Structure formats: structure tokens, C-alpha cells
Amino acid sequence: MSTDLLNYHPAPRTPAFVAPVGAVDAHCHVFGPAAEFPFAGERKYTPNDAGKAALFALRDHLGFSRNVIVQASCHGKDNAAMVDALASAGELARGVAVVDKSISVTELQSMDRAGVRAVRFNFVKRLVDTTPWADFLAIAAKIEPLGWHIVVYFEAPDLAELTPLLQQFNCPVVIDHMGRPDIAAGVDADGFQAFIALLQDHPNMWTKVSCPERLSDLGPAADYADVVPFARTLVERFPDRVLWGTDWPHPNMTSHMPDDGQLVDVIPQIAPTADLQQQLLVDNPMRLYWSDGASR
């Protein structure tokens, strides 16, 4: 099944930046292959296949050691492709699942044994239909005994509306892609300052300083320089509550397909010291996803 969506970069460059030992790509996906893992009927886009073998080859090429594989909306609540990739990776991958409020404790325990450590609540309207908050609260209550956390994906204009829901979660809450700030407005704009205040006021809230390619107006020719101040601000303000990911295979990118090696080379600009890089790429993701040791 091929689509007119862009394919992932066929030959990303070898990064100049050497990641610290044990570095984790904390936001990536596997798509299909559709012949084995069909995409969800309710999906709002149909990506090209991007399977586990290509993801793991990219991990090694970029000099990383582990992956956190995040369920994307194109697979809906069928986490089979992601769980299959976890089984192949063993201790080198953890997962973030999308589930329905009806999920059973037995199903959650099976996912936990497979390496899943979080659920994802997606609020991006062009990706998913609206889910009642009561459903999210019911899911949050079910995962609490497992020690899982919650990953959320929303766009900046929805921050104020969603804050009362996010505040009800007691577990760590990891916000994808810095809450997708309006880069052109600048770091001092009210929207980004509100995002900073959210993390400042809620010690259980984290964010991924990922996806400059989605947010930048300057693009790859400028190494996404306009996004760097946003990510660097968050890394320096909340060094123990930030994660980084490639977002491979980069769903729904239309302006260009990023070179994953170039994305890695942006890291030292957003985390300018070895200590910040260690926290961002190793300590923080290991604490959040591998703190239980070899539980399977």
C-alpha cells in the first residue's frame, strides 16, 4: 500500500555529534508493514510502510542504543506492530500504546510484560476524533497500578483548554514536541510562556524537545535554527524532565523529509553541555522507561 505521503529519508547522513553511550530515541514509530499489520480503518492518513528493521538500522546508524516506540494514530488502538517491534528489540525498546477505556487489566499486564510503559492521549484534531475526558481519566486510573505514565500530543492553541485535564493526572505526563509552539511568535510570546509555566507549576510534567522539522519556518537549510531557542530554553529550565526523539518515519511531513542525521546534529545546539546531553538522551529516558530493570 503506497501513498502520496513522503517516505522516510533513504540515506540519512552519519551525524557529526556522537551521542553518549546508551542514548535513547524516545519518540519514533513503526508503520506496518501493512500486509502484516494493517492500518486502522479510522485513520486520517495512510503512511508508507516503515517497519522495525529500518527503525533499528537507523538507531544503529545514528549511534543510539534504544528506542521508545510510540503508537501513531494510523494504527489506531491496534498496537500489534509496536508490540511486535518490542519483542524483536528485547531490552532495547519500550513502547507507548493507545488503548480504549474498556482495556482490561489482563491486557495491560500483557502489554507491560511486552515492554509498554505508557499510554498516549492524542488531541490533534487532524489526526483523531474527539474522545471524552472521562475516557482518558478512566484509562489513567487503570494504568496507575502498573506505574505507567501518560504521553500527550496536542497543538499550542489547545493548551489552555486541556490544562484542567492534564492537571488531574498524578503520574508523569510527557508532552510531545514542546506542545507545538508558534515559532514565528518567538520564545517570549504568551503561548510558549504558558507552556513553560505549565511545566514550572507541575513537577510531574515533561516534554520532548523534538520535531524542529515540523515547527521551523527556516527549515533544514538553516539547521532549524528558529526552533533551537525554544528547545534549548526547555532543556536548560527543566534538564531532568526532557526527552529527545527522531519522530521517524516522520508522518505527515509535507514540506520536506528530514535527514535524521541532521536532526541528531541539532542536539548539541539545544543541549550544549555533556551533562545536559547525558540527561536528555540517557538519564531521563532510562528513568522513565527502564527504571524497573529487566522486567521481562
Ligand SMILES: O=C(O)/C=C(\C=C(/O)C(=O)O)C(=O)O
Ligand atoms: O502528524 C503529526 O503531526 C505528527 C505525528 C503524528 C502522530 O504522532 C500520529 O499520527 O499519531 C508525530 O509527531 O508523530
